[in-house]
Amino acid sequence: MRSDRASRPLKLAALGGLLFLHVPLLFVFLYAFTTEEKSYQFPPPGLTLKWFGVAFARQDIWDAIGLSLKVAALATSVALVLGTLIAAALARRQFFGREAVSLLVILPIALPGIVTGIALRAAFNLLEIDYGLLTIILGHATFCIVVVYNNAVARFRRLSGSLVEASMDLGADGFQTFRYVILPNIATALLAGGMLAFALSFDEVIVTTFTAGQQSTLPIWMLSELVRPRQRPVTNVVAVFVILVTFLPILAAYYLTRDESQHK
Amino acid sequence: MSSAAALPAPRGGLLRGLSDFLLRRPGAYLALLLVPPLLWLGIIYLGSLFALLTNSFFSIDEFSGTIDYTLTLSSYGQLLQLANFDIVIRTVLMAAAVTLASAVIAFPIAYYAARYAKGRMKAVFYLAVMMPLWSSYLVKVYAWKLILAKEGIVSWVADTLGVTVVLDGVLALPVIGGPSLSTSYIGTFLVFTYVWLPYMILPLQASLERVPGSLVEASEDLGAHPRQTFRHVILPLALPGMIAGSIFTFSLSLGDYIIPQIVGGSNLFIGQAVLIQQGTAGNIPLAAAFTVVPVAIMGLYLWGAKRTGAFDAL
Incomplete structure (x- = not known):
């Protein structure tokens, strides 16, 4: 007998697991409206909208958002070029050292972030490069390459070789x-990879701690607020903002590459 | 035909020449593609890793606090001192516990998504796992700070249900307990499990998708109890996926320093030790030696995992 319906315990366990994944984030939304300033009291004694105004007026938050956007945009651009090049080279060809190259691309996210971070810091120290925008971007681009590569390589493999040959036969050069x-043909995959890289960079904190100087990206700002809270409700508002900002590119990237995930 | 008119005219000149040259020499073409990314990753990234490794063989002069550039194993010797070795053991145990818990929680989700979810439901499941995976790491940690705080949600729920005694009892446990959930190892464990869970679900689901339904039917036809089918058919086939997932949960837990800093007790994990050694303590060689530990453990782990065929499930 083929059981086409899931048993009740399985359903409950799966549902429970999904709730475990999603409910905690909902609390962040609730806390953005609390009137309680000093503690994480639950349930909130009252609800208010005033923290959105307070957060909006804070220049340090705007500076952090600005820096994060700048870093994410530049790191994503670098990663787009380098990731596409690697994908084009590895997609169909077999050559000596191919495995080593693909391992090298994955390494920055396979090794714990702290290793990447402290390794980069040690190198910047050695070369006497000052910490700042440049060092943050160098770090981010390094681990963003793999995201672009993953998206691009899947699309390159689906791209039919006869299309390229037809183009050449019709007299086009390379x-x-x-x-x-x-x-x-690869544009939407690059767009999706670029958006994921952007989200990854926008959210990165572990490597950034080691490669940033005095400036704060948004995650660095949040981390300092988590370690030494100054105005908790403002942090809640920023957290809500971050959830919404990362939600959109991920959803968009999903719809752009939907076919590939279904054909797998 | 109108589309033919839209074709760009063939060009002459330098670009064409370069294009033809590359077409005739696939090797040169490949080199041109690979040189920029390999320069970046090879020099910036591998160079940095090498610099780090080299640092771990230096030592620090205890009086002047400067780095002594003669090669020595003294930093690794320091790792074996009780206080430092404790940190390594604590981190590895935590990573193992988190990995086990993730596998247990992930399995029903992955199994349901792989076997029973169809069409639209499947997309919903996929997004339901991808969204938490990609949403902000710090926000996720922060959410648990709210939940586990002394005056927070868990305490309120326990109070409402009248089971505060149970909560206090759990917190009074030696080693894993603490003044509140957000300052105990239980808290650290919960947050780790929460944050890395999606990394377990995805490869596990991928390997479960590949379990042929006919095998499960055959097992049932041959009279196996569902539990026997699970134990002898599904689990062995899902194991590579589980191991692939455990690579992520284990590696990520080994290297993390933010979660134990925000939710957890006062004893250190490897990541925090690295941060302190390279920052306030200024002992770069010891910090470097500490980072070699997770790299070495992961190296062994990956080597073992490769033998089980887990990489095909990634």
């Missing part, structure tokens, strides 16, 4: 083929 045949 660059024209890239511009008019390959690029339109």
Whole structure:
């Protein structure tokens, strides 16, 4: 007998697991409206909208958001170029050292973030590079490459070789083929990879702690508020903002690459 | 045909020449593709890792606090001192516990998603796992700070249900207890499990998708109890996925320093020790030696995992 319906305990366990994954984030939304300033009292004694105004007026938060956006944009651009190049090289070809290259791409996220962070710091120290925007971007781009690579390589493998050959037969050179045949085909995968890289960079804190100087990205700002809370409700508002900002690119990336995840 | 008119005209000149050259020499083409990314990853990243490794063989001069650049194993010797070795053991035990718990919680979700969810439901499940995976790490940790705080949600629930005694009893336990959940190892464990759970679900689900339904039916036809089918058919086939997931949960727990800093007791984990040694203590060689520990453990782990075929499930 084939049991096509899940048993009740399985359903309950699966549902329980999903609730475990989602309910904690809902509390963050609730706490953004609390009137309690000094503690994490539950249930909140009252609800108010005033913290959104307070957070909006804080220049340090705007500075942190600005820096985070700048870093994410630049790191994503670097990662897009480098990740696509690697994907193009590895997608269909077999060559000596291929495995080593693919391992090298994955390494920055396979090793614990603290290793990447402290290794970069040690190198910057050695080369006497001052910590700042440049060092943050160097770190972020390094682990963003793999996200772009993953998205691009899947699309390159689906791209039919005969399309490229047809283009060449019609007299296009390599660059024209890239511009008019390959690029339109991989564009959505690059967009999805770029958005995921952006979200990853926007949220990164472990490597950034080691590569940032005096400036604060938004996650660094949040971390300092978590360790030494100054105005808890403002942190709640920023947390809600961060959830919404990362939610959108991820959802968009999902819809852009939906077909690939179903064809797997 | 109108589409033919839209074709760009073939070009002459330098670009064409370069393009033809690359087409005739696949090796040169490949090198051109690979050189920029390999320069970046090879120099910036591998160079940094190498610098770190080298540092771990230096030592620190106890009087001047400067780094002594003669090669020595003294930093590794210091790792074996009781206080430091404790940190390593504590971290490894925590990572193991988190990995086990993630596997247990992830299994029903992955199994349901792989076997019973169809069409629209499947997309819902996929997004329901991807969203928490990609949402902000710090916000997730922060959410648990709210939940576990002394005056927070868990205490309120326990109070409402009249089971505060149970909560106090759990907190009074030696080692894993503490003044409140947010300052105990139970708290650290919960947050770790929560944050890394999606990394276990995804590979586990991928391997469960590949278990043929006919095998399960055959097992049932041959009279196996559902529990026997699970034990002898499904579990062995899902194991590579579980191991693939455990690579993430284990590695991520080993290297994390933020979760135990925000939710947890006063004893250190490897990540925090690294941070302190390279920051306030200024002992870069010892910090470097500490970071070699998770790298070495993960190296062994990956080597073992490769033999079970877990990489095909990634």
